[in-house]
Amino acid sequence: MTDGTGKGSHDIELRLPADLVQLPIIRGLASTIATRADFDLDAIADLRLAVDEAASTLITKAAPESTMVCTFTLADDELRFTGRVLTREQQAPSTGTFGWRVLTTLTDSATGWIAANGQGNLMHIQLSKRKPVATP
Amino acid sequence: MSETGTRYPTSSHEYEHLRPLFTELASLEADDPRRARIRDKLVTGHLPLAEHIAQRFSGRGVAKEDLVQVGTVGLINAVDRFDAERGADFLSFAVPTVMGEVRRHFRDTGWLVRVPRRLKELHLSLSNASTKLSQELGRAPTPSELAEHLGISKDDVYEGLEAGNAYNSTSLDEVLTADSDSAALGDLLGAEDAGLTGVENSGALEPLVAALPDRERKILALRFVHNLTQTQIAERIGVSQMHVSRLLARSLTELRRGLSEEDIPD
Secondary structure: OOOOOOOOOOOEEEEEEOOHHHHHHHHHHHHHHHHHOOOOHHHHHHHHHHHHHHHHHHHHHEOOOOEEEEEEEEEOOEEEEEEEEEEOOOOOOOOOOHHHHHHHHHOOEEEEEEEEOOOOEEEEEEEEEEOOOOOO | OOOOOOOOOOOHHHHHHHHHHHHHHHHOOOOOOHHHHHHHHHHHHHHHHHHHHHHHOOOOOOOHHHHHHHHHHHHHHHHHHOOHHHOOOHHHHHHHHHHHHHHHHHHHHHEOOOOOHHHHHHHHHHHHHHHHHHHHHOOOOOHHHHHHHHOOOHHHHHHHHHHHHHEOOOOHHHHHOOOOOOHHHHHHHOOOOOOOOOOOOHHHHHHHHHOOOHHHHHHHHHHHOOOOOHHHHHHHHOOOHHHHHHHHHHHHHHHHHHHHHHOOOO
């Protein structure tokens, strides 16, 4: 694990209070990044909805007063979002909910997991969206 | 907005033949079945008035079809409120009523924040270009394809797309067109394997989905059950992809809010 300040990182990282009022900032950044990476309008809109859904899931599971960290990674034709929050939950987000159905429909892959970090448990949700293969 | 100086048909001879209908309407009892027919005639007969006024407000970032609908609502209100016995001319009563309705649309249901007109127009032309390109390409266009198509810079495209996020999702046609496709509800909730019956929170979800407006429920089903893209849904429903996107965002927020109220924190 690096702290992200080293050379060679092209990640875009956002740290903000794990509070639902922050959602517009997160989805705004998601659509700005996808737009400038020249994803098509459907993919941009889907990603925006998916990030909104993932972030709000994480925020509702976050420990009070905690911070959420969102990382956006752009590699080749794929945009990856990873959100993480400190949580009191022991289990990864359920994949049986309607919210999870939303995530898997809107993205190419959605993964959720829990990892311990010394202070407690970190809940993660990672989404990735690829540009559709161009049909000339 | 400069309304003065532009002409709308106030010279009443264009609508002269409709005048007796007001007198007739006034003479009928409130529950007379003939009222509805006369009212329809009056509204239909004066429609050019609503269209003229809508035309005057076009090119300000709201689609003309929307404006005609708003104008028509104003016209219906004017017909209903007009008191023929007071001897006033209907047009001098109707014009400010219709204009008021259109102005209210701009104020209440148009742009949420003050967005410069240039950006509203940019957003509108992006929306139109996107619909056109989607048909040509068979998929949604990218920002660079939009820039090329419109002959503008990519930065302008970014700016125009972003401006769309300040647009209110409550559009008039949602209120006016009752889309009673109840099959969509079945799609979401009924079908054993395709619907949402498999999801673990479906019990809590059901009433929330049922409470959504018909069209939002339909869009939700098309996206999350039938897996259509937003562009395909837009084509099917007859609105822009951007509008589909806004409606989906609103539905999902609504469902999340409802579900979180169900949650009992441990």
